[in-house]
Amino acid sequence: MTPSRTRIKFCGLTRERDVADAVAAGADALGFVLWPGSKRCVDEARLAALAAQVPAFVTRVGLFVDASPEFVQRASRHLDLLQFHGDETPSFCAQFGRPWIKALRMRDDLDLHAAAAAYDGAQALLLDAYRPGVPGGTGETFDWSRIPASLAKPVILAGGLTPDNVAGAIERVRPFAVDVSGGVEAEPGVKDPGQLSAFAAAVAEADRKRPA
Numbered sequence: 001m002t003p004s005r006t007r008i009k010f011c012g013l014t015r016e017r018d019v020a021d022a023v024a025a026g027a028d029a030l031g032f033v034l035w036p037g038s039k040r041c042v043d044e045a046r047l048a049a050l051a052a053q054v055p056a057f058v059t060r061v062g063l064f065v066d067a068s069p070e071f072v073q074r075a076s077r078h079l080d081l082l083q084f085h086g087d088e089t090p091s092f093c094a095q096f097g098r099p100w101i102k103a104l105r106m107r108d109d110l111d112l113h114a115a116a117a118a119y120d121g122a123q124a125l126l127l128d129a130y131r132p133g134v135p136g137g138t139g140e141t142f143d144w145s146r147i148p149a150s151l152a153k154p155v156i157l158a159g160g161l162t163p164d165n166v167a168g169a170i171e172r173v174r175p176f177a178v179d180v181s182g183g184v185e186a187e188p189g190v191k192d193p194g195q196l197s198a199f200a201a202a203v204a205e206a207d208r209k210r211p212a
């Protein structure tokens with residue numbers, strides 16, 4: 001499938017004003033980190049408040065890192081899509097009967113074709129940088145040439161994207177969507193409205209230059 005435009009997911013939102021700014025900038029999806037080890041973590045009450053502010057047709061994504069099934073189940077009341085960022089198995093991810101995606105950290109030995117086959121129930125694979133001991137939000141890029149031109153699942157490209165490098169990433173990878181957290185922040189968990197708009201503008205510009 002060749003999408004007509006690159007979707008945008010802004011991740012790690014913690015504040016109402018950032019949700020409003022991200023939607024105004026043109027977000028297709030907003031990510032809420034539900035892992036207590038993150039500076040961007042929101043608790044269930046914050047999640048409920050932020051999720052209630054998201055308009056129709058903008059996807060509310062919850063990020064989990066090896067969470068308990070009970071927690072995922074409870075949080076999913078406020079979510080449209082589940083994103084699993086830890087060592088969750090395909091059957092763990094599928095047990096909630098909700099749409100889900102799997103984040104894969106690009107360790108040197110990761111076989112993407114095998115992962116796409118294993119996680120065949122996923123709606124997409126989110127490819128992120130690998131740093132030992134850090135499940136996500138590293139602010140680091142990885143070698144995009146490792147992503148095959150054709151994969152059995154749509155690719156969401158993440159890891160160290162910024163308004164300055166996202167156009168090159170789109171040109172190189174042609175992902176279904178791009179995901180950014182640190183590259184549009186003033187500090188962890190605090191988005192910068194100018195960076196959100198600049199990122200969305202860079203994506204739109206890259207799409208305009210994309211061959212038909």
Ligand SMILES: O=C(O)c1ccccc1NCC(=O)[C@H](O)[C@H](O)COP(=O)(O)O
Nearest residue numbers: 011038135136137139159160180181182
């Ligand atoms: O952002 C976090 O703190 C985080 C913690 C644990 C798991 C995932 C986390 N973020 C996941 C994301 O989807 C980020 O957007 C993605 O890793 C890219 O982050 P960045 O490199 O900062 O753009």
